[in-house]
Amino acid sequence: MAVGKEVRTKIASVKNTQKITKAMEMVAASKMRKAQERMRAARPYAEKIRNVMAHLGAANPEYKHPYLLERSEIKRVGLIVVSSDRGLCGGLNSNLFRDLLKRMKQWDESGIEMDLSIIGNKAASYFSRFNANIIAQKTHIGDAPGIDMLIGSVKVMLDAYMEEKIDALYVVSNTFVNSMTQSPTVEQLIPAKSAEDEDMQHHWDYIYEPDAKEVLDLLLERYIESLAYQAVVENIACEQAARMVAMKSASDNAGTLIDELQLIYNKARQAAITQELSEIVSGAAAV
Amino acid sequence: MSTIHIDIVSAEHEIFSGEAEMVFAPALLGEMGIAPGHTPLVTQLAPGEVRVKHVDGKEEGFYVSGGLLEVQPKVITVLSDTAMRAEDLDEAAVLKAKEEAERQLHDREAGMDYATALAENAELAAQLQAIQRLRKRAGRG
Numbered sequence: 001m002a003v004g005k006e007v008r009t010k011i012a013s014v015k016n017t018q019k020i021t022k023a024m025e026m027v028a029a030s031k032m033r034k035a036q037e038r039m040r041a042a043r044p045y046a047e048k049i050r051n052v053m054a055h056l057g058a059a060n061p062e063y064k065h066p067y068l069l070e071r072s073e074i075k076r077v078g079l080i081v082v083s084s085d086r087g088l089c090g091g092l093n094s095n096l097f098r099d100l101l102k103r104m105k106q107w108d109e110s111g112i113e114m115d116l117s118i119i120g121n122k123a124a125s126y127f128s129r130f131n132a133n134i135i136a137q138k139t140h141i142g143d144a145p146g147i148d149m150l151i152g153s154v155k156v157m158l159d160a161y162m163e164e165k166i167d168a169l170y171v172v173s174n175t176f177v178n179s180m181t182q183s184p185t186v187e188q189l190i191p192a193k194s195a196e197d198e199d200m201q202h203h204w205d206y207i208y209e210p211d212a213k214e215v216l217d218l219l220l221e222r223y224i225e226s227l228a229y230q231a232v233v234e235n236i237a238c239e240q241a242a243r244m245v246a247m248k249s250a251s252d253n254a255g256t257l258i259d260e261l262q263l264i265y266n267k268a269r270q271a272a273i274t275q276e277l278s279e280i281v282s283g284a285a286a287v
Numbered sequence: 288m289s290t291i292h293i294d295i296v297s298a299e300h301e302i303f304s305g306e307a308e309m310v311f312a313p314a315l316l317g318e319m320g321i322a323p324g325h326t327p328l329v330t331q332l333a334p335g336e337v338r339v340k341h342v343d344g345k346e347e348g349f350y351v352s353g354g355l356l357e358v359q360p361k362v363i364t365v366l367s368d369t370a371m372r373a374e375d376l377d378e379a380a381v382l383k384a385k386e387e388a389e390r391q392l393h394d395r396e397a398g399m400d401y402a403t404a405l406a407e408n409a410e411l412a413a414q415l416q417a418i419q420r421l422r423k424r425a426g427r428g
Contacts (some may be wrong), residue, residue: 002311021427041300048296048364052357062293098408105405118388137383147298147369152380159381209316209330218331219355222366226298253422275294 003272007265011258013210018254031143032240039233049163049223056216059205070191071167078157082173082231083123084239085140090174090246092174092239093122096184100172103186115166117153117233144238147229154228158221162189173231174238182238189224200232204228290342291323295349295365302349310363311338312356321358328358337365
């Protein structure tokens with residue numbers, strides 16, 4: 001019976017879409033777990049560096065690294081913008097960009113200029129359309145980026161800070177609250193909050209090899225890099241969580257759509273049968 | 288027998304954490320052995336192997352491609368780099384990041400247009416809202 005051919009095709013196509021969104025949901029769920037693990041694994045390094053920094057700060061307070069010094073006048077800031085490479089993850093990126101744009105507008109109004117270092121495809125395509133001043137860019141970092149992928153984008157900003165082209169550095173990314181909630185944040189990297197340790201009263205100093213300044217420089221550079229890496233890894237966990245939620249609601253929507261279409265199809269089929277019956281009956285009555 | 292606690296971490300994960308009898312590390316100025324109670328020291332590491340002598344006398348090696356070593360009388364911390372790092376390699380990474388940005392932006396004008404960006408963002412949000420409203424209405428009908 002050729003009833004509701006279009007409806008049947010439609011149902012089949014929605015079912016196919018639902019299969020895809022379901023698969024994506026499951027893939028995102030498993031990737032999210034892995035990303036969360038990576039997020040946790042990256043923590044000890046930053047903690048250890050912070051400890052060493054606290055020791056160093058207590059041991060020789062006379063040398064302050066430029067990264068720890070607040071500049072009196074801020075004329076230009078650097079922003080490391082972390083976004084996802086792919087879409088289909090709900091409002092994750094657009095929420096982040098909206099928050100960032102608000103901040104940027106404020107800076108712009110108070111006469112502060114901005115340099116952007118972009119990580120991820122989405123931010124690259126978004127900000128390049130608005131004539132933002134992008135000085136560095138890194139895309140296609142994948143699901144498990146190594147810190148080596150970020151060295152370039154971070155060092156551009158560190159160099160700019162040392163050359164006094166920028167007076168502060170921020171990282172813009174999503175922070176992972178839980179698998180349902182991700183919140184966009186703009187966090188200050190430089191000037192870094194110096195780690196003060198309260199219970200370090202006694203005075204002792206390290207032996208430095210090759211010398212104190214070199215070691216401190218290296219340490220702070222690694223510290224900032226590790227913070228940036230942490231932001232990137234966290235953003236990936238956020239991306240997968242957001243995708244999981246978005247795909248779950250897409251699958252649910254497909255389900256309701258299928259139910260509705262099925263109802264329409266059944267009604268049409270029933271109507272056709274009824275009509276045919278009444279035709280037969282009235283035909284028989286006429287004989 | 289006194290021991291010393293050693294943590295080897297990289298930016299990506301924790302590599303080793305435990306007690307050791309002695310630790311050998313490739314410092315920038317030469318290989319050094321650290322026994323428990325060593326004087327506080329911070330040094331840069333050269334690429335090489337950090338060897339940990341366990342309490343049972345066995346030795347275990349961890350390759351590091353550079354990093355930092357911090358020694359306190361009871362704790363050793365190795366902040367290892369996982370990536371190959373060198374001044375010129377880092378510079379190359381910087382150049383690459385810059386190039387990628389320039390390639391996409393060679394024909395831009397000066398100044399960022401916040402008004403357009405915000406307007407476009409608002410428009411998208413409005414579209415989303417409209418879709419949601421439509422969907423709700425369809426659900427009720």
